[in-house]
Amino acid sequence: MKNRFGFRGFGLPAQPFWAKPVLGRRMFFRHLSSLVGGYFLLPGRPLETVARAAATPRASARNCIFILLGGAPSHVDTFDLKEGAWTPRTFNPTSYGDVRFPQGLMPNLAEQMSDLALVRSIRARAVVHDLMQTWVQIGRNPTSALSKISPHIGSVVSIEKTDPNAPLPAFVALNGTPANGSGYLPPVHAPFQVTAGGALPNTQHRDGQARFDARLALLEEMDSEMRASQPIGPGAAEMASWNARARQMMYNSAIDNIFVLNNDERQRYGNTAFGNACLVARNLLQADLGTRFVQVNLGGWDHHQNIYAANAQLQALCRTFDTGLAALIRDLKQLGLFDQTLIVALGEFGRTVGPLNAAAGRDHFPQQAALFAGGGVRGGRAIGATDELGRLTVSPGWSRDRDIYAEDLEATIYSALGIDWTTIRRDDPLGRGFEYVPFADRDLYGPVHELFS
């Protein structure tokens, strides 16, 4: 946005030059209370961010739905199907052009294959759940020095795309807790966590709206002095702003309509927690009240034992996933939102390939696959290919001609949403600069453009 002098201040409130704070990066380093808390000890973000204008984001999508398949789904049974003696008949492997897909396992998504792109040349750096789940959500190594303060991908999207006047936060998380939250970014970009299925909790006052309004008026009268004089310090101002946003959510039918689901739709989406979350995601994007990045968690894919058990384990989860996601895609298309909503579904790594293990399951494995749809993605194909068992990439399928990593997927999301993934923010407390995608200056990672063209 331009200030009154016509200068583009990177989204920061314009300050007259005589009031600009003078802060070196060393002083800033010392100010952080704790890496993830006490943010109000650092009011405002006075330092400039440096946008490296070397990259042109694709900007084909307005929204992103990020589905985390926690536990790590077996890639060779889902998005990178490899058939063998172990494959259950019920999978019904079918060809869709060049793509083999378990139609029996995910029939609804199979029907939508022309909208889906399967990325098969992804490699995880480790096979530890916590570590890799965090890795794919923050788009960098969680054990690196900078990572404790690194925000979730959704929080970066939020700080880039948020509308401060919108009633809903830009980043909403359904049925799970996103790793790292907003990191060092202001808490307003933290994920707004909701368990999908019911109304937002605490948005109604038990003694009625009239009583609530009266109490609120009294509160404003009696707290006005404290809020104006701010004896407590900057923390109080932050709390007051949370209070204002909280009130916007109360007795707000536009917001209620997003979260309160009717029964028919629940059934259509599968009547599961995941289905409800897909429904809420659709409602959020349809209502367009500020939310741009929705994370949905669907966990339970850690099938070390009995992976092919009938009506359980993989098959049950796939049914849930298939019903919910297919309904979501269908509805988004009907609403005209599909082309501007990038959908990403991935786990944290893959599972062992070939015959099952001794417990009739699959164990952790670094090769993995992901599903992309919408937001300009050209569907009906697979990016990259693995060997006959799914052990390693034999054809990367993209311009960098190597395995795809979580950092590349992160760059893909940013590019699709119109965010320059090479941006380095200079407002981080460690004073090292926060890169949206690590090693941005060395171009080690980048978007998978092939998904879109």
Next chain:
Amino acid sequence: MEHNRSRRFGWRLAKSGAVLVGTIAVTLGIASELKQTGPADCTFQANPEQFVRPEQAIYREIFRRAQLLQAGRKEAARQTVAAASLPVRNFVDAEIFGRLAREGVPAAPLSSDEEFVRRIYLDLTGRLPSAEAVQNFLRDASPDKRNRLIEELLATPAYVDKWTMWMGEWLKNTAVSTNVNRQPNGRNAFYRYLYAAVERDQSLRDVAYDALAARGNNYDGASAAVNFIVASITPMGPIQDQYDTAFANAASTFLGLGYYDCLLCHNGRGHLEEVSLWGKAVTRLEAMQTAAFFSRQRIAVRSQRAGVCEATESCLGMFYYNSFDVDDRVTGAYGLNTNFGNRPNRTPIGNARELTPEYRGTGTTPRTPYWREEFAELMVKDPMFARNLANRLWKAVFNLGLVEPVDALDPARLDPANPPSGAWDLQATHPELLEELAQYLRDVNFQIKPFIRLLVESSAYQLSSRYDAEWSVALTPLFARHLARRLDAEEIHDAIVQATGVPASYTVTDFPNPVQWAMQLPEPGEPRGNPGNAVTFMSVFFRGNRNNTARRQDGSIQQQLALMNDLFVLNRLRVTASPVLRRIAGIASPEEAVRQLYLEFLSRAPSHAELAAGAAHLAKATSAAQRNAAVEDLAWVCVNKIEFLFSY
């Protein structure tokens, strides 16, 4: 500056104008308020207004209200002071105020008694002071009342609860974490150990030693400290991964050297150049050599697979099922022979196929075969031990460490006698102070009580959080004012319970008796379920899980929604449920009722404007039921006031 002066003048003009307008409005308003309603008792004592000319009554009322306004403004104007004018009570003040004076930064004034009593209660015991305690403290005229209150609070059971919670957070006591399941039995045993340590003010040197070198079963009280080392279990890798985790945890917790987790994978060079002067020169070999002190530890779980019980039934009947036994071998070393797992391959170096221990920095080797004990002895003598503890304890009451982050200390940048060169500067905001605090901690044998006493008796701690000069982010680490902190989830819970007088009671897994205060819970994972909405209420305040989710002080929309609407709060804001509100509803004078409410909930007297608004709200009630509702409204307002969430 020209610009600022004109701004201030404009303000003054606006304020006088407002007063003028206000006076006129007040006059008109007063005239209608003083209309007679019909005398019941016409004696002078009962109804003096009847015998005074109406205009005089108006004049007197205007004067009274003007006085209120004036008093209100005076109350708000407590200016900042020159740091050199503040009383220096100990070396903490000498350092903090000396620095402020040198930099020409004004300090906040000393906290008022009201500010102090609430803050010290919360910071030492996690509880609000009772209304009675506030009044007693305010009435006390003795010059040493603050120190006496500190002594009194250090001796309370609530102090033990709060600092046991602090120890549990620091040592990450939890029943279930990513890599290890202590079970409620193990967590409870560790909780009781920590409680006993805080209660008798045990030296933290002993606690650290126990945590690292104890042997025995983790369910047993006598060896409960092994619950710390039990967390070094690291699945999906060779045993060396466990030794590395043990050392990384010890280094981060007790030495503030979190970077060892990085250094156990790779050299500092090429990774830590921009974050740690010391770290960038440390090699993975050195890190592994120190980790080798743990290479004789043995942690065995009593499981069915280990053969301790035959079948599920007999296992479940065993008390020690799923417990861990920790002991040590007297032979063995850190093998350089791994090619899988969580860390990069460990390969022989020349002819050396294994590593024997060498303590970090000094290179000291063990003299006995009991390597964990040797590590513990060396570690508590490590200068980083005292610095780390001093820094963390400082942060616990000053709300910002002298070094941040608290687990990323840089040994090469902490000695003021040997400052680093080039682009690096000393890491602590007050390097001499940190060294003095570390020495003091050694002098008091690493006991929490004398150390905390020193901190909270200082004028620096007792500064107000109100800062009337221009504040900027740069002043934060100078401690020119007391830095407010948002209360922890458990403190907010307990504040509402105490202020309303509606008790809580939570069953904790395998605790013999229920607990009544959230501060008595052994970890954020308790209580299980959601009794009285307490768990959903507390979780919006980011309790963390002592595992992979840190506790946070951030605000959020859901927190405000919870304070306004959650049944945990609303069920207590009922005259029928709350003895405190019942008593206040029975107070005849509206002003007195507001005052009592403020004492109970906010531990202070209301300002003139607050008193007027509150009393007016109460005075509108025409029946007992309306009176009760009005009291409930005011209590709701108190809980939702911004200050309620803070220790300031």
